[in-house]
Amino acid sequence: MTIGIDIGGSTTKIVGINGRKILEPLTVEANDPVASASGAMGKFLSIHKLSLQEIEKVIITGVGASFLGDQLLGLPLKKIAEFRALGYGGLFLSGLENAVIVSMGTGTAFVKAHGQCISHLGGTGVGGGTILGLSKVMVNLSNFDNIMEAASKGRLGNIDLSVGDISQSEIGNLPSNITASNFGKMSEQASKEDITKGILNMVFQVIGMMSIFAARQHGDKNIVLSGKLVNAPLAGKILDSLSRLYKVKFHIPKHAEYCTAIGAAISASPSEYGVKPVKKGE
Numbered sequence: 321m322t323i324g325i326d327i328g329g330s331t332t333k334i335v336g337i338n339g340r341k342i343l344e345p346l347t348v349e350a351n352d353p354v355a356s357a358s359g360a361m362g363k364f365l366s367i368h369k370l371s372l373q374e375i376e377k378v379i380i381t382g383v384g385a386s387f388l389g390d391q392l393l394g395l396p397l398k399k400i401a402e403f404r405a406l407g408y409g410g411l412f413l414s415g416l417e418n419a420v421i422v423s424m425g426t427g428t429a430f431v432k433a434h435g436q437c438i439s440h441l442g443g444t445g446v447g448g449g450t451i452l453g454l455s456k457v458m459v460n461l462s463n464f465d466n467i468m469e470a471a472s473k474g475r476l477g478n479i480d481l482s483v484g485d486i487s488q489s490e491i492g493n494l495p496s497n498i499t500a501s502n503f504g505k506m507s508e509q510a511s512k513e514d515i516t517k518g519i520l521n522m523v524f525q526v527i528g529m530m531s532i533f534a535a536r537q538h539g540d541k542n543i544v545l546s547g548k549l550v551n552a553p554l555a556g557k558i559l560d561s562l563s564r565l566y567k568v569k570f571h572i573p574k575h576a577e578y579c580t581a582i583g584a585a586i587s588a589s590p591s592e593y594g595v596k597p598v599k600k601g602e
Contacts, residue, residue, distance in 0.1 A: 321370070322377040324585025325357055325392075326405070326578070327384030329426060331548075332356035333581040334364045336375075340593065343368055345578040353384030361393055381405040381584040400587045402580060407431050407438030409583025410544040411595045413573035419542040420535045423580065424448070424549035428527050430534045441534050446526045448549050454519045459512040467516055471554055474517025481505040493565070499525060517554070524549075524558040532566050544571045546579030 321343075326333040332353070335345035346364060350356030357380065365372070372395060379398045380388060390397055410421030411433050418434040420441070426449040430441040448464075455461045461470060481504030484496030502522040507514075531543045549555060550572050559570045575582060586593045 321375055322379065322585045322588065323361070323364070323375055324405075324581040324583070324587075325360060325378065325380045325382075325385075326402075326581035326584060327353045327357055327380060327382040327388070329383055332360045332382075332384070333578050334360040335575070335578050335581045335585055336364065336368065336370070337582070337585045342575060342582065345575060345581060347577075353387040356384070357388060357392055377588055379584045379587055381580060398588070400584050403429065403431050403440040404438050405580045405583035405587060406546065407433035407583065408587050408590050408595055409579035409581070410546060412586055412590075412593050413546075413575060413579055413582060414542070414544045414571045415573075415594070416542055416544065416571070417596075418540065419544045419571070420531060420538065420540050421544045421546065421579070422527065422531050424527060424545060424547035424555075428530070428547075430531065432534070432538055432540075434538075441537075444526065444530055446523055448547075450523050451519055451549075455516060458519070459515050461512075461516065467520075468552055468554070470513045471517040471520045472513075474511065474513035474515070476514070476517055476521055477505075478507040478510040478514040479503055479505060479518030480521065495565075498561075498565070520552065520554050521558060524552075524555050525562070528559045528562040528570075531570075532562065532568055535568055541568050542571060543568055544573065544576075544579075546576045548577055550576045 321336050321338045324335050332348045336343040348356050348360040378395045381400050381402045385399050406421055406423050421431040421433050423429040427445045427447040429443040432439050432441050455467045461467050480499045481501040483491055483494050483498050483500050535543050563570050
């Protein structure tokens with residue numbers, strides 16, 4: 321069995337792959353990367369009733385990987401660049417050979433993956449951290465689940481200016497309900513729920529449009545979404561509307577939240593999982 325670990329700034333994700341079977345992954349929250357990696361490994365082994373002797377390889381990635389040495393719980397460690405792991409994971413989970421892979425975490429990263437090339441296209445600071453920060457300062461909510469629940473009850477008509485608010489007819493191919501300006505119609509009567517929904521709408525529209533621009537630049541129509549934000553209920557609705565408007569397809573595969581950890585796990589022999597290996601230096 322091969323273990324893949326993605327060590328982020330506040331969470332560590334771990335997954336095990338045996339053959340082509342993915343064991344149910346898990347997330348551990350901790351600020352210390354060494355402690356979180358050790359804790360994640362111990363918890364994973366316990367839940368799946370595995371021994372250290374059953375682990376053949378441990379491959380780590382993520383911003384916290386640099387804090388670990390060459391061993392974890394006595395097992396040798398191999399490290400892989402985060403963007404390469406993201407590319408491998410995105411192609412493997414989606415079954416695609418060519419796609420833009422988007423990692424929606426605290427911020428958002430965009431990777432182009434095709435053939436034997438995985439390249440980092442860039443990113444934006446807009447992401448989950450934006451949702452948490454703005455929700456805390458604007459509506460005094462700091463728990464992600466509470467933010468999602470509040471947003472589900474909100475009305476964008478009290479927050480966002482739409483095309484229909486400024487024009488009696490469609491502008492180009494833009495329907496009347498499309499956003500013309502996020503928070504451009506902020507009403508004094510707007511509720512906490514309205515504001516929260518406006519925050520999520522803005523964040524997912526920014527991520528969606530940047531994904532579309534990246535795909536267009538490379539002639540793609542497939543965009544694979546990964547990261548914790550894929551679990552937000554409003555994400556699918558907002559991105560679906562952009563998908564129909566701009567003729568692209570957003571893919572949210574199973575285990576998308578653990579895409580980078582899974583990519584790390586298969587990186588030692590990606591061809592066994594139907595993914596072409598990347599040449600050194602790419």
